[in-house]
Amino acid sequence: MKIGFFGAGHMGSAMIQGFINSGEVKPTDILVKGGRSQTAANRQSEMGFRLIDQLEEMADADLLVVAVNPGAVLPILEALPANVTNKKIPLVSVAAGVNLPEMAEVLGEDYPLAHCIPNTPVQVNEGLLGISYSEQLRSADKDAIDQTLQLLGSLVEIDEHLLGIVGSVAGCGPAFVDLFIEALSDAGVLYGLNRELSYQIAEQMTKGAAELALQSKKHPGELKDGVATPGGTTIKGVVALEKHGFRNAVIEGIKGTME
Numbered sequence: 001m002k003i004g005f006f007g008a009g010h011m012g013s014a015m016i017q018g019f020i021n022s023g024e025v026k027p028t029d030i031l032v033k034g035g036r037s038q039t040a041a042n043r044q045s046e047m048g049f050r051l052i053d054q055l056e057e058m059a060d061a062d063l064l065v066v067a068v069n070p071g072a073v074l075p076i077l078e079a080l081p082a083n084v085t086n087k088k089i090p091l092v093s094v095a096a097g098v099n100l101p102e103m104a105e106v107l108g109e110d111y112p113l114a115h116c117i118p119n120t121p122v123q124v125n126e127g128l129l130g131i132s133y134s135e136q137l138r139s140a141d142k143d144a145i146d147q148t149l150q151l152l153g154s155l156v157e158i159d160e161h162l163l164g165i166v167g168s169v170a171g172c173g174p175a176f177v178d179l180f181i182e183a184l185s186d187a188g189v190l191y192g193l194n195r196e197l198s199y200q201i202a203e204q205m206t207k208g209a210a211e212l213a214l215q216s217k218k219h220p221g222e223l224k225d226g227v228a229t230p231g232g233t234t235i236k237g238v239v240a241l242e243k244h245g246f247r248n249a250v251i252e253g254i255k256g257t258m259e
């Protein structure tokens with residue numbers, strides 16, 4: 001399987017790393033067309049993908065991924081050469097804010113398109129990818145897109161108008177969780193843990209709590225209740241967090257991303 005990337009910035013290279021880690025895609029089967037700076041060339045030397053000069057070379061790909069700044073998406077689609085568009089190679093854009101009707105206006109209603117918002121854990125194959133498909137997408141193209149992107153994590157099909165909030169919760173969320181881990185670790189250090197150990201504990205705890213919630217499918221409140229012994233330390237901590245507006249702060253954080 002060959003995958004063609006436009007852009008190897010933060011998201012492009014996170015996805016490329018995930019594909020390589022999956023063991024299903026060889027680095028040399030990833031074709032990358034970079035932008036004006038050295039970004040893609042620098043990543044190429046670390047990751048070993050194939051950097052291309054001529055857009056015609058993208059005709060070798062089975063799937064195209066557009067991972068550039070939103071303003072560059074439509075010009076890239078307009079510049080796709082005939083040997084690529086004639087083959088109707090399925091194309092996935094991961095850019096926020098450029099929707100399927102705008103892309104279909106350039107490539108045609110029958111071009112196989114998807115709009116996907118991934119998050120950075122795709123890099124370790126634990127991503128959450130919200131995805132919407134063009135209306136006329138054939139099921140064989142949808143299957144090809146899904147099977148490829150599932151190498152990076154879990155796909156959630158969603159109406160395109162909801163991709164923004166998926167992007168906020170799943171795409172911005174990792175930064176919130178990183179802040180949480182950092183704060184927990186600071187508290188561990190305050191009470192005597194060394195920094196490295198404190199990060200390790202906070203990170204594994206976060207991963208384990210998420211895994212337990214996923215696997216048990218229990219309501220988060222029920223899981224919380226299971227930790228909070230009556231009159232015990234956990235409930236005292238929960239009360240302190242509520243006093244300081246923990247849940248409201250998280251909701252306001254997401255509202256901030258949606259402005």
Ligand SMILES: NC(=O)c1ccc[n+]([C@@H]2O[C@H](COP(=O)([O-])OP(=O)(O)OC[C@H]3O[C@@H](n4cnc5c(N)ncnc54)[C@H](OP(=O)(O)O)[C@@H]3O)[C@@H](O)[C@H]2O)c1
Binds near residue numbers: 011040067094096119
């Ligand atoms: N970062 C995230 O967590 C995240 C999450 C979901 C979706 N996204 C979406 O992913 C897209 C990229 O975001 P990013 O964070 O990866 O930004 P980024 O780090 O700035 O990467 C964008 C890359 O696109 C390249 N580029 C620009 N014009 C190009 C062109 N005409 N042909 C080929 N490459 C071109 C740039 O190359 P140069 O460096 O050479 O200019 C740059 O490396 C955005 O549309 C964003 O909405 C990002």
